[in-house]
Amino acid sequence: MTIDAVVNLDLDGPRISRHLYGHFAEHLGRCVYGGFYVGEDSALAHEGGIRLDVVQALRDLGIPNLRWPGGCFADEYHWRDGIGPKDRRPVMVNTHWGGVEENNHFGTHEFMALCELLGAEPYISGNVGSGTVREMSEWVEYLTRGGDSPMARLRAANGRAEPWRVRFWGLGNEAWGCGGNMTAEHYAQEARRYGTYCRDHGDNRLYKIAAGANGGDYAWTETLMRQIGHLGCQHIDGTPYHALSLHYYTITGPTWEDKGSATAFSTDEYYATMVSAARVEELIAGHAAVMDCYDRARTIGLVLDEWGTWFDVEPGTNPGFLYQQNTLRDALVASVHFDVFHRYADRLVMANIAQTVNVLQAMILTDPDSDAMVRTPTYHVFAMNRGHHDATSLRVDLRTAPPSRRVGDATLTTVSMSASRKDGRLLVSLSNLDAAEPADVTIDLRGGTVEAVAARILTSGAVQDHNTPQAPETVAPQPYDGASVTGGKLSVHLPPHSFVTVSGAL
Structure with missing residues (x-):
């Protein structure tokens, strides 16, 4: 048919922000260690331990932003453990992802160096679940304040005199689950409190993103919107946060424990996956409709900062590392998502695929045995769609x-x-x-x-x-x-x- x-061609739609093509890197499996970061003793081409062929592949995509350090890991991460001389950084246990020991060799300075190499804006997810308001406030100061403040002096002592520009800050992650198992009402108050003390320093203006809903939990979104607006009103009273996040994964297996193979799937399973992927439009439209009731001017953004396919790990790999192959099916999941993103670009301001290297629906897979780097089918969809970055939708x-x-x-x-x-x-x-x-x-x-x-x-x-x-x-x-x-x-x-x-x- x-x-x-x-x-x-002459009727302009909303601008498609390049940030809809954002990425996500968590301390999970081989995403950071063995993916982005190979260490300063590696025989592979690197800069400060950051693997350069991975950097170049992502630069070729025009990667606009990178979310870090999680994910669930963010709400057990304490940023001071990841600064200063590497041999003095304390070891922690990554309780969410495999129970492995984390030596904190990849921390704030290494992440900012990675973003500079990529030409990407950093998106930092702060610790609300197990951290404190002071801890996050001081992290903002450490990164973004010039002059002679306590955190600026600490940053200079660690080798960086000038502040960085860091606009995007997540006020926790999945507060309804691994980020604290909070109710919407409780988290809404925490978001207001953390948002208040995460301050602008100099000309760095923060864009604060509240931890939003899981899938179709529209009540969570409404609770957050009630904190900053009134039903039916055009005016937003205050901005302790500027956007709400949303998480949605394409999962098609019969149970959480059995999500199906990433490569050995039937035609029926393929179609079930595409139905699950297409549901992202229903969810974005639904959350946007709730937000419209409180913010008709659409001044508050929606951020889909975790999306992608989630299948069973590859046989023989650590189940806590979430390493899965990436097929043409994954590529079509991505292409369908981007069409939806373009249609809702008046409300959807950012999206971050999970995750960039070696985890879930990755752009890049690195082989620990041969050190080979492989661009996945999903990578190629991002590359082919690069012309949509900051374009006018039609x-x-x-x-x-x-x-x-x-x-x-x-x-x-x-x-x-x-x-x-x-x-x-x-x-x-x-x-x-x-x-x-x-x-x-x-x-x-x-x-x-x-x-x-x-x-x-x-x-x-x-x-x-x-x-x-x-x-x-x-x-x-x-x-x-x-x-x-x-x-x-x-x-x-x-x-x-x-x-x-x-x-x-x-």
Whole structure:
């Protein structure tokens, strides 16, 4: 079948913040140690122990921000343990992730050096669960205050005279669970208190993100919104925090203990995964609707700072390290998420995939035996969509019903798309989620002209295909000749289980 759609090139939608393509690095498994950080004695190319081929691969994505040190780890992390000479830093036990000992060799200075190498903004998740208001307040001062304050002097004594710029601060993480098992009402008061004492220093202006809901817990969001606004009002009374977070993982196994294999899955399991992924639109829309009741001007942001697939760990690996392979299925999960993000860019201001290296739906896998670095299929979706960073979204209106299929009790729309323009170029992203059937899309481009287009495709023989050190290009983007423009209409042929981007000069 052919799907007919319209894109008005001259009707601007909301700006797609580059921060919707953000990342997340927790002290979990081999994300930090053995992923980003190999230590100063490593034979691999590094700078201060930070692995440089990983840095370059992420710079190629234009990585906009990096969230750290967790996750659940954040609410047992005490930042003073990670500064000063490495041989004097105390050892701690990572109770959440494998019960391993953490030597704190990767701390605040190392993280900020990593962000500088990446060209990414730091997003620091503070400790509300087991920390104190003073501890977080002093961490903000340590990082961002110049002059002769106590924390500025301590920073200088540790080798950094000038302050850093750190805008993004998380006021705890998953306060409803591993971040303290709090009620919404209790956490809302804590967020106000912590937000009050996390202060701006100099010209560094904090953007404080309250620990928001798990999945469809709309009551949690409403409780936080009531703290700063009134039902039906346009005006926000105060800003102890500037955004609320949301966490949602694509999980399809029958139980939490049995989430299914990352690579050995059936076609039915594939479709169940895509239904779970598509639910992110319902959740973002639902939380945005609750926020609209208290903040019609949309001054408070929504931040999906943990998202991605979660399957069983690879056989033979530590179950607490959450190491999973990454297939074409994962790539299509990502492409569907980004189409949703673009549609809700007026409220959704940041998103962070979990996680960047060696954990869950990673961009990069590093092999501890060969030291090889592998770019995953998900990495390539981020790369192909880079043109959407800070672009103006363009609404895609369908004139025919898109193809769909029944999956259990749900209906899955099998073609997804979004569009934007930036710097005189159009970028259209299209996904065909059908595992067996192709689809054709015709888009009437109104309000402008596109002279010629170039396309790329990400697909493979099977949705289970993935990249390994022995076969790193099994799933990799290729130039594609299945797109053309004639008479102001863009025609795109979508093979089964494929992701296609089409760009052209306006």
